[in-house]
Amino acid sequence: MIDERLQAALRRVLRLPDLVVDEATQAHDVPGWDSLSHLEVLLEVQREYGVRFRSTEVIRLKSVGDLQALVRAKTQG
Amino acid sequence: MPFHSYGFILLFLPLALAGFHLLLRLRAPRAALGFVTLASLALYATWDVRYVALVVPLILADLAVAHGMRASAARHPGIARGLLMTGLAINLGALAYCKYAGFFVENLERLTDFDVILHTVVLPIGISFLTFQKIAFLVDVYRGDVEDLDWLRYAGFVLFFPKLLSGPIAYHGELAPQLATLAQPAARNVTAGITLFTFGLAKKVLVADWVAGYASPLFDAAAQGAPLDLAASWGAVLSYGAEIYFDFSGYTDMALGAALLFGIRLPVNFDAPYRASDIADFWRRWHMTLSRFLREYLFVPLSFGTHWLGAASIPFSLLVTMLICGLWHGPRWTFVIWGALHGAYLVVHYVWNRSRRGVRREADVARSPFGPVLTFVAVTAAWAFFRAADVPTALAILKGMAGLNGVAGSLTHSDGALFAAFGALLLAWFGPTTQRIVSYEGPEQSRPSAKARPWIAWTPSPAWAISVGCLFAVCVMRLSRVTEFIYFRF
Numbered sequence: 001m002i003d004e005r006l007q008a009a010l011r012r013v014l015r016l017p018d019l020v021v022d023e024a025t026q027a028h029d030v031p032g033w034d035s036l037s038h039l040e041v042l043l044e045v046q047r048e049y050g051v052r053f054r055s056t057e058v059i060r061l062k063s064v065g066d067l068q069a070l071v072r073a074k075t076q077g
Numbered sequence: 078m079p080f081h082s083y084g085f086i087l088l089f090l091p092l093a094l095a096g097f098h099l100l101l102r103l104r105a106p107r108a109a110l111g112f113v114t115l116a117s118l119a120l121y122a123t124w125d126v127r128y129v130a131l132v133v134p135l136i137l138a139d140l141a142v143a144h145g146m147r148a149s150a151a152r153h154p155g156i157a158r159g160l161l162m163t164g165l166a167i168n169l170g171a172l173a174y175c176k177y178a179g180f181f182v183e184n185l186e187r188l189t190d191f192d193v194i195l196h197t198v199v200l201p202i203g204i205s206f207l208t209f210q211k212i213a214f215l216v217d218v219y220r221g222d223v224e225d226l227d228w229l230r231y232a233g234f235v236l237f238f239p240k241l242l243s244g245p246i247a248y249h250g251e252l253a254p255q256l257a258t259l260a261q262p263a264a265r266n267v268t269a270g271i272t273l274f275t276f277g278l279a280k281k282v283l284v285a286d287w288v289a290g291y292a293s294p295l296f297d298a299a300a301q302g303a304p305l306d307l308a309a310s311w312g313a314v315l316s317y318g319a320e321i322y323f324d325f326s327g328y329t330d331m332a333l334g335a336a337l338l339f340g341i342r343l344p345v346n347f348d349a350p351y352r353a354s355d356i357a358d359f360w361r362r363w364h365m366t367l368s369r370f371l372r373e374y375l376f377v378p379l380s381f382g383t384h385w386l387g388a389a390s391i392p393f394s395l396l397v398t399m400l401i402c403g404l405w406h407g408p409r410w411t412f413v414i415w416g417a418l419h420g421a422y423l424v425v426h427y428v429w430n431r432s433r434r435g436v437r438r439e440a441d442v443a444r445s446p447f448g449p450v451l452t453f454v455a456v457t458a459a460w461a462f463f464r465a466a467d468v469p470t471a472l473a474i475l476k477g478m479a480g481l482n483g484v485a486g487s488l489t490h491s492d493g494a495l496f497a498a499f500g501a502l503l504l505a506w507f508g509p510t511t512q513r514i515v516s517y518e519g520p521e522q523s524r525p526s527a528k529a530r531p532w533i534a535w536t537p538s539p540a541w542a543i544s545v546g547c548l549f550a551v552c553v554m555r556l557s558r559v560t561e562f563i564y565f566r567f
Binding site: 014015016017032034035036037039040042043046047053054055056058059 | 433
């Protein structure tokens, strides 16, 4: 399951109030989620969860599930 | 000696290939790699022996730093970070000294009354390209992404002659695995390599140099103060836009083709950039390995590093990245302005896209011809700065493009320039790219998405062999009149 907080952050940045994503969702599945809005997503998730990503960590992200896992690893560790 | 010279085509390349294949046949792949690396150094020395004296110590320094980072990464991360900074400082320092010291001093003198005496500095060809490849390697080692620190494979990666002088800007992770498993390339790859090399030679010799014959006199006239009318100024920038595309993508095709003869796949550098639907798309198709490096090693870290700027961090990082991209091409204000223009284009594109998020996209302008046309015109206008001798000349040409110097005047070159530019640009807009004709694919990391085969597709057949052979012969006969590759100056 994708956190409601993460869902809400994605909806805010991408301005898609009805957006529903799951673990397998990838950026190209979502209209307007291009490479620059992707950066905005990451910066917004940083703010939302109070974590800091390294650019190496985020280059390897392939799906929303990966992003969720990264956030969980950061908030628990 | 450049790719399009008798010395390279008739002497260097055959000798390098013969030695390489002989050593592979003797089952000595490491000796074959050593041979190609030494041959690359020899080729570099034909320009200037001092280049070798500069590049070899830098390679040794990189290796020392890389081994030091690996040894200290786990227990002393502070030392590893310090070593990374040292490695970056050495490489950027060498680049800054060779390329930008004169520019810095000149502008310092203009601002102050100082009179600084600076000895002429040697500027090794390709150092801008080498520096970025070495930086990516050092950063990757620091991040723990590099397994293979073999010294010969690193030297071979840096010096491999097909990409030594003007890229593509390959990553160590793309080349080292290929250098570790050198083998006789399949016959199909060799013939594809010869075909790609010939196409690149034809782009340079037959197209780029032909349109340059129209672009250069017009830019020269503008530099001497002649007002270019509407037709002449558009003729100048359009034919230059055609020239630089066919020049640099021609060089790249020759690099990729030459590498294939050794069984090595270099990353793709061009994907029909003048067909781009928007400016971000242009930078995904133009000098792709430069924009990839700038995106991954400058823009993304910069965006994260400036997250405290909030919504401004992405536009700020776009602008800074493109300013550095401009300056990378050379120490001139015209390049800085060219970079600033592209940065501004990208910011406008970003803000526009941002404002349209969540809007239904069916009627998006990006899908109409408006997007590609606007992108092409914006890119073309920026070429005025890229090519002009100085900023006033570029502004004069832009004035002419706006129609402020009249529609058609006295300059006789302008009709020919427009005709030549459109002839070449038709190929760039509607023709299949040479890589797709030969179904070329780079190393996996940079592979473009699978696309349908074009209407004209190369196969290893007698008909293609004869056609490519004739094209090659025509190009070789014209070699005595050709000019230098534009990107050798960067």
